[in-house]
Amino acid sequence: MRAAGSLAAWMPGGAGPPQSVEYMRALRPLFRRDSAAGMSLLGAVVRPAVAARMAAGQEVFDEVGAHVTGGAECAYADEGVTAEARDGRIRLYGRGVPVLNGARGSLLVAVVRSAGAPWLAVADGTGTPRTRGIGCDAVDLDGVPVRVRAPLPGADPPYVVSGALIAGGAVGGVDDALRTVLRFALSRELYGTTVARLPHARGLLAGAYADLLIADALARAAVTADAPGAGAATWAATRLLTGILRDLATLLGARFYLREGPYAGFGAHWRALRALRAACGDPRRCTPGAIPPAAELAALAGHPPPLPPGVSVVSRLSHLDAEVRTPLAPDAADPLLRDLTARLESGVSLDLDPTPVDTHTPIPPDRGDDQGDMS
Amino acid sequence: MPERYPPFTDLERLESHLGDPHDERVVFSHAACVRLDAAEEFPGDICAHLDRWGVPAYYVPAECGGALRTLEHGLHLLRAIARRDLTVAIGHGKTFLGAVSAWFGGPEIQELVARWVLAGVPVSWGLTERAHGSDLLAGEVTVEETDGALRLTGEKWLINNATRGGVTAVLARVHGREGPRAFDVVYADKAGLAPGTFRTLPKERTLGIRGADISGIAYTGAPVPEGNRVGEPGTGLETVLRALQLTRTMCAGLSLGGGEHALRLAMSMLGPRAGEPEARARLLDAYADHLAAEVVATVAARCAHLAPAELSVVSAAVKYLVPLRTDALIRRLGDLLGMAAWDGGPEAVRFDKVARDHRIVDLFDGNRVVNLYAIVNQLPLLAAACARPVEWPQAAGLAALDRPCPALAPGRLRLVAARGVTVLRALPGAAERLREMAARRPELRPLAEVAAEVLARARSLCERTAALKPAPALVPVEHFEAAESFAAVFAAAAAVEVWLATHGSKPVAADDPRWAGGAWVRMVVHRLLGTPCDEPAREAMWTALTAQHREGMLLSLFPCRLAEGGMG
Ligand SMILES: Cc1cc2nc3c(=O)[nH]c(=O)nc-3n(C[C@H](O)[C@H](O)[C@H](O)COP(=O)(O)OP(=O)(O)OC[C@H]3O[C@@H](n4cnc5c(N)ncnc54)[C@H](O)[C@@H]3O)c2cc1C
Helix, strand or coil, X not given: CCCCCCHHHHCCCCCCCCCCHHHHHHHHHHHHHCHHHHHHHHHHHHHHHHHHHHCCCHHHHHHHXXXXXXXXXXXXXXXXXXXXXXCCEXXXXXXXXXXXXXXXXXXXXXXXXXXXXXXXXXXXXXXXXXXXXXXXXXXXXXXXEEEEEEEXXXXXXXXXXXXXXXXXXXXXXXXXXXXXXXXXXXXXXECCEEHHHCHHHHHHHHHHHHHHHHHHHHHXXXXXCCCCHHHHHHHHHHHHHHHHHHHHHHHHHHXXXXXXXXXXXXXXXXXXXXXXXXXXXXXXXXXXXXXXXXXXXXXXXXXXXXXXXXXXXXXXXXXXXXXXXXXXXXHHHHHHHHXXXXXHHHCECCCCCCCECCCCCCCCCCCCCCCCCCC | CCCCCCHHHHHHHHHHHHCCCCCCCCCCCHHHHXXXXXXXXXXXXXHHHHHHHCHHHHHCEHHHCCCECXXXXXXXXXXXXXXXXXXXHHHHHHHHHHHHHHHHCCHHHHHHHHHHHHCCCCEEEECCCCCCCCCHHHCCCEEEEECCXXXXXXXXXXXXXXXXXXXXXXXEEECCCCCHHHEEEEEEEHHHCCCCCEEEECCCCECCCCCCCEEEEXXXXXXXXXXXXXXXXXXXXHHHHHHHHHHHHHHHHHHHHHHHHHHHHHHHHHHHHHHCHHHHHHHHHHHHHHHHHHHHHHHHHHHHHHCHHHHHHHHHHHHHHHHHHHHHHHHHHHHHHHHHHHCCCHHHHHHHHHHHHHHHHHHCCCCHHHXXXXXXXXXXXXXXXXXXXXXHHHHHHHCCCCCCCCCCCHHHCCCCCCCCCHHHHCHHHHHHHHXXXXXXXXXXXXXXHHHHHHHHHHHHHHHHHHHCXXXXXXXXXXXXXHHHHHHHHHHHHHHHHHHHHHCCCCCCCCCCHHHHCCHHHHHHHHHHHCCCCCHHHHHHHHXXXXXXXXXXXXXXXXXXXXXXXXXX
């Protein structure tokens, strides 16, 4: 994000709703280049800005907006912050709070749930003791005075909307990861053929592509839908996206595990996007009660992609958290792979709305579906 | 007080040497491992501490002068190291993998390699080449016989301990030859190589096991004495394929340790929240998955001694199933912890580390797909064996975990399991035996029902497998699916049989609520095959899990005291 230019660009504009497919799509090129940068936006801008937009108080939104458009980052605390009135001011307390971007953000935006309905507090985020974490940081709040505050329409809606935006943005990171692994599979020779011609690998690649399209449909639906549907769709999208990355890691073999070399970019996406499951996929927050069955999740996808016979949205959503995801059989895999390879060659994104992407790596020719002997 | 399950006697002695890992003053502490990981530094002091206790002797079979009585003992010792830190277990334990080829050779090579290992020389294993990965037959490193020496040329990459190791077991193509009988395994001792005939490659920076020495080695006409070749010329690939059966089985020890580390951490991080219904359910799933891994890995290790001709397929099933399910176990625990897994506290840092570290276990020694492929190749044999059941008592030795195993005879390992696998062939008899027992003891009825269900699944798998056409070179996905089912059914059958053959034996604590009515089997099979699981079984498992965690006992089917539980 920092490399990608101004933070201000990520502040949802004016009085418009933060629930916008355009906003989500705008995040994708950033994720495609650097998922870690995309994920760090969650705490620095997206979550605080969405909450500020949804809070009933223009002052809060203005404060966050001024901070971000001035080029500074926020820190966002979603749980564990309490407030008390002391010395004539409302002050924030809480120890070991997991805070998104806590170590960097200079404006603290916190959901306070200590008494009654939740509300949003904005406070000076500098000068508090912090411990750097893996995806979020610990910040000790010991009486930091609240600058401005406003009631929230419940704590979950801002959480779900910002989660959906980030999950939708992360489609861009997984798009790049799939592109990388497809290139590997097309060029890696094993047993006298290429990995891309091994039926198991083909089934995984095609499944990954189908899932990416479905995750996009779910994320689009989630950013505009009402909770709890939006929460469940976001939850399912994050499971699909992380499931795709698992399959792609299997395909990439040892190179997945290396932080340097031509495929290091894949590992960087993988590492950054692990946090998706925690950042916008908490089932307690997204889907109060049981996780909906696959058919209901599929219905949430709104405008699902056209898929070939032998694969359906419901079937792809049926075993979201299984240890292994079954590779698609050739009748379903082959048409998907043809489409996927064509998109790779023409340099367009792999989501529901193909748009040109930067590609710098030469693409090896697809040797197609013709099944040769493996000697 | 029950008698110890035999491999746990060594484990407890090692624990007593290593001390409580939470104590920062001990050499092999969690804090030291986290520090080394952050600095991407090899855990040299910790490895030396393991050497002092004598761990390397456990990489050498007793018959060759070492302390490794059975693979089962080695598996559980490696697990004890891995439960503290996977980087150490992989960095130190690699010597087992490097040395193992020698046990398939004659007395001279056995003696030579045993001497190195017992002296604490790290031995690495050079199979993989940059351009060929899993395709060992395409290997380009060559060995050429000139002037009474073998000369190695070419590059092996990615090799664990290639730089710090003293010796590498190299799979090399005999110069100018083609085909499966074109390879040798040659032990190249750096100390004996002329200067300029080899160079090590830079350390690769990895996702996990960041301190490990993952590098490579390139030879240019490096001279190796002829006596350093394993077996007859041209038998190298066969040696490797048999050696992999032992190493794939041992790899499960890494997963057992990693899974235990993650589960203990999750229990501690959740604190009183662990008992809330949602958390309890997920922790129990993880515990059952961990016990499933323990059972199937232990049976596989015994198979190396008691049914060596079956290990080709059994080791592939274990190497496929155990790392995969342990990765999933860790991931799901991470979901349960939510943001707590990311907050940078000392336990979150360790949780992140074990999740990253453990991902490698699936990758080396053949990844999950390569192991399924090894099963696919044997599906016709497995299907044919369904028609040849063996009587239950005859087959019970594999599953009777209190009984000793005979010495390892590497020469008896085979490339295919021509007669199928005993665990599945014994299942009809075992299920029948349980049915009879349940007729007399109603508390065993749920267990007998589970056994009957496992048998039904095994039979349906037999039918499905028999109906499959032999796999063509480009293996269709349905063959892989059949291989996956084989692995799951095998593990479930192993659980049933272990209960039947081991309950009431000395290592089982008389008051252990999991054993009385087979509660652990009911839950393990539920996790493997999706059969229903009753609440009394969950309750018994919860009692055991919380007691083992609280009292500093190994998360296991048998009692075993860890250093944090006080060694008395
Ligand atoms: C940290 C680390 C340590 C290592 N240590 C060692 C070591 O000490 N010694 C050593 O020799 N090697 C070592 N390796 C290498 C490791 O064993 C290789 O990862 C392994 O050989 C596979 O090769 P590859 O990763 O290049 O994948 P490839 O073999 O190129 O596989 C690529 C893809 O093809 C698929 N595939 C492969 N075979 C089949 C098949 N039959 N059917 C269908 N799909 C298939 C795979 O699933 C994968 O998706 C290490 C690797 C790492 C990352």
